[in-house]
Amino acid sequence: MPQNQPQNPYADLFSVAGKTAVITGGSSGLGLAMAEAYLRSGARVYITGRKPEPLAAARQELAAHGEVHAVQGDVATPEGVEALRAALAGEDKLHVLINNAGITWGSSVEKFPAEAWDSVMGVNVKAPFVLVQTFLARLQAAATAADPARVINIGSVYGVTSQVLRAWSYAASKAAIHQLTKVLAAELAPRGIVVNAISPGFFPSKMTHFMISNEERMAEMRKSIPLGREGSKDDIGALALYLGSRASSYMTGNVIPLDGGVLAKT
Numbered sequence: 001m002p003q004n005q006p007q008n009p010y011a012d013l014f015s016v017a018g019k020t021a022v023i024t025g026g027s028s029g030l031g032l033a034m035a036e037a038y039l040r041s042g043a044r045v046y047i048t049g050r051k052p053e054p055l056a057a058a059r060q061e062l063a064a065h066g067e068v069h070a071v072q073g074d075v076a077t078p079e080g081v082e083a084l085r086a087a088l089a090g091e092d093k094l095h096v097l098i099n100n101a102g103i104t105w106g107s108s109v110e111k112f113p114a115e116a117w118d119s120v121m122g123v124n125v126k127a128p129f130v131l132v133q134t135f136l137a138r139l140q141a142a143a144t145a146a147d148p149a150r151v152i153n154i155g156s157v158y159g160v161t162s163q164v165l166r167a168w169s170y171a172a173s174k175a176a177i178h179q180l181t182k183v184l185a186a187e188l189a190p191r192g193i194v195v196n197a198i199s200p201g202f203f204p205s206k207m208t209h210f211m212i213s214n215e216e217r218m219a220e221m222r223k224s225i226p227l228g229r230e231g232s233k234d235d236i237g238a239l240a241l242y243l244g245s246r247a248s249s250y251m252t253g254n255v256i257p258l259d260g261g262v263l264a265k266t
């Protein structure tokens with residue numbers, strides 16, 4: 001750039017470079033895609049997962065793009081939360097917490113076990129809250145007036161529509177995380193922390209493998225999506241980057257659909 005040219009104020013508006021991010025469930029699917037997007041954009045990233053092998057494989061794959069740490073554990077348990085807290089002991093600041101880890105359970109009303117409420121609510125709703133509590137001081141330490149700290153919760157269109165998937169606790173858990181996003185946003189705004197949720201439609205992942213492996217069902221699924229396709233790595237990566245960057249500093253308490261138009265037509 002010529003010497004006396006004023007610096008372009010937009011140059012780093014969408015940047016997450018130099019930020020520290022935790023992405024729960026970063027060993028697969030949407031979490032892995034967001035981890036890659038953050039690493040390629042210059043952030044330091046901590047990913048989590050319960051199963052050691054996929055977690056190690058993800059860490060190895062992601063290490064080509066930047067500084068990544070893998071923390072094994074179940075975020076719905078005190079031990080898992082403690083493992084993550086201990087892994088971040090050297091970090092004074094946490095700029096972005098992405099509560100992405102999620103599980104589902106599907107069965108008829110008759111056969112749906114009570115246990116599928118505790119496990120699904122535990123991972124999809126309780127863990128995001130406990131992680132916000134755990135990292136509150138470090139989120140606050142990362143916040144500046146121009147660039148607040150970020151909590152990004154991963155909800156779902158199934159927390160909004162009444163389409164029957166027979167995933168009773170999953171649908172309720174996603175509606176709950178949307179509402180938790182709003183009440184936390186109101187509470188944490190004065191502390192310089194913004195809280196938003198992404199509400200994805202259909203993305204290929206381990207969770208949706210039962211659909212991807214069936215061409216006929218996939219064709220039907222694509223027909224039901226106004227944009228005619230499933231979501232991609234870039235789609236989720238782009239929105240997660242935006243919500244982690246200074247560009248979204250004035251947004252909080254929003255549940256943003258990322259669904260190819262599914263909610264627009266319901």
Ligand SMILES: NC(=O)c1ccc[n+]([C@@H]2O[C@H](COP(=O)([O-])OP(=O)(O)OC[C@H]3O[C@@H](n4cnc5c(N)ncnc54)[C@H](OP(=O)(O)O)[C@@H]3O)[C@@H](O)[C@H]2O)c1
Pocket residue numbers: 024025026027028029030031048049050051052054073074075076080100101102103123154155156157199200201202203204205206207208
């Ligand atoms: N794919 C879609 O179409 C879609 C649509 C709407 C919303 N979502 C949401 O997007 C998020 C990611 O899902 P995905 O589709 O990418 O599924 P996925 O491929 O199954 O990935 C889930 C990730 O979460 C981890 N995880 C699950 N339970 C955990 C726990 N208790 N503690 C720590 N890590 C845990 C998994 O690793 P381990 O199994 O090794 O623990 C994995 O890394 C979920 O919240 C899901 O509800 C997905």
